[in-house]
Amino acid sequence: MRKAANIYWLGVKELRSFMHDFVLLGLVVYSFSLAVTLQARSNSQELHNASIAIVDEDQSELSRRIxxxxxxxxxQSPKQIAEQDIIPAMNAGKFTFVLDIPPNFEEYVLAGHQPVLQINVDATAMVQAGLGSGYAQQIIGTEISDFVSHAEGTGPSPVNLDVRIAFNPNLTTAWFTSVMAIINDITMLAIILAGAAVVREREHGTMDHLLVMPLTPFEIAMSKVWANxxxxxxxxxxxxxxxxxxILGIPVAGSIPLFMVGVVIYLFFATxxxxxxxxxxxxxxxxxLLYMLVFLPMNMxxxxxxxxxxxxxxxxxxMQIxxxxHFVAFAQAILYRGAGLDVVWPQFLAVAAIGALFFGLAIQRFRSVVVQAT
Incomplete structure (x- = not known):
């Protein structure tokens, strides 16, 4: 009971010290609020509202369908422009895509030829350009295929591919990036806060005060673990x-309390x-510097x-060690796919076992350093 009381009150001291460290406090608040919001709303990886213009030199039913x-x-709703305006409009950055439908396009298609249809792409908007080019080819190919099949009276395709996307039906990037931002921030801040707590004691000279008190290195380290x-x-x-x-309106499929249990287990390793x-x-x-050498490879x-x-x-x-x-695996399983304890318990057990081993090594290292300091 005495050790538990020492760990508790030392942890309270850590919390008070953290609340007065406005830099670390601001880092925690920013990382789990504004940083998550910005990453979800600015790092979009899907096509949305791309600007497009069409040069219709054919003026046929097929060109209008396209x-x-x-x-x-x-x-965006396509803008009709003239052929001589393509280069000026692209140079001015007015459109990401300009589709040029040549004369006699419908006639050549119905005759069985393969006419050239040009898509001009502004690749400075790299994500929009790459995704939009694929969508444009698919849209044009579908419209031409439907038009030819109706004109020639051919039957439908013998195979109808039915694609069903689970867990993120609209392929919204924010559903992925926001959750992964929180998961990555857990590792980042656990390392920074626990490491800063030890370094701060040394820089402020309070580690010497702790060493002359009836406290063990284990009690000092455990107080920093539970507080941070x-x-x-x-x-x-x-x-x-x-x-x-x-704020973001992103659904969480699984149990947040179950995920928090996994977070607490993982925090023993990260701290x-x-x-x-x-x-x-x-x-x-x-x-x-040491944090970057450890966190970046582990995160990537x-x-x-x-x-x-x-x-x-x-x-x-x-990387299974x-x-x-394992933390990322069970976090994605719970938050994305709604997995229960019966699914994620192997990852929980792996995190607890490996984390306990490394936690023991860290405590041993902390004890040896404290003994050398005395």
Whole structure:
């Protein structure tokens, strides 16, 4: 009970110290609110409201059908321009796409020829250009196929492909980027806050005060773990309910309490990394450099940005020893696919086992550093 009381009151001291550190406090608030909102609303990876103009030199039924096939929300209503205005309009950045339908286009199509139809694309808007080109080819191909089949009286295709998209039916980028921003911020801030807590004690000279008190290194380290973990857990919960659901209107398929249980388990590993780096770094700038060396590879290879299947097989297997990989796996399963405990318990167990091992190593490192300091 005495150790528990020491850990509790030392954690309260950490919370008070954190609340008076306006830089770290602002970082936590920004990361789980404004940063998530900006990433969801600005990092769009789907085609939306692309500007398009059409040069109709054919003036046929087929050319009019193609022109009317481009409509919101993928494209703006097409503007009719003359052929000599294509280059000036593209140079001025007025349109992302300019479709040039040549003369006698319908006649050549019905005759079985393969006339050339030109699409001019402004690739400075890279995402819009790449996606829009694919959509434009699909739209034009569909309209030509329908027109020819009706004109020649051919039957429909023997195969009707029915595509059903689960969990994100409209392929909205914000549904993915906002949730992954929160998941990545958990690892980032757990490392920074726990590491900063150790470095701050050393820089302010309060570590010496703690060492002369009847406290063990384990009690000092555990107080930093639960205090900083509590800050992040509260911030994550508020971000999911207020930012994700209320402000962005993004649905969460699974149980948020179940996800929070997984977050608490994972925080033991993430804060342990912070404590370990805090024992190595002698100042906050050094902690920042060490943080980048650890967080960036762990984040890029965890499956949060690209699936593990797209990595080399040996690398995908190697990353199974990282709790961040299992954390991303069960976070996506719960929040995207509505998985329950019966599905994610292997990931929970892997995070707890590997995290406990690394947590023990971090505590041992912290104890050795404290003993050397005395």
């Amino acid at each position: 022109a009317h096939a481009f409509f919101p929300p993928l494209f 973990g509590l800050v992040i857990a509260v911030a994550v919960g508020l971000s999911l309910y207020l930012v994700l659901r209320l 342990a990394i912070g404590i370990f780096l805090g024992t190595v770094a002698r100042s906050m700038p050094q902690l920042g 290879l965890s499956g949060s940005n690209t699936p593990l299947e797209s990595m080399p097989p040996w690398l995908a297997k190697f 990282s709790p961040s990989t």
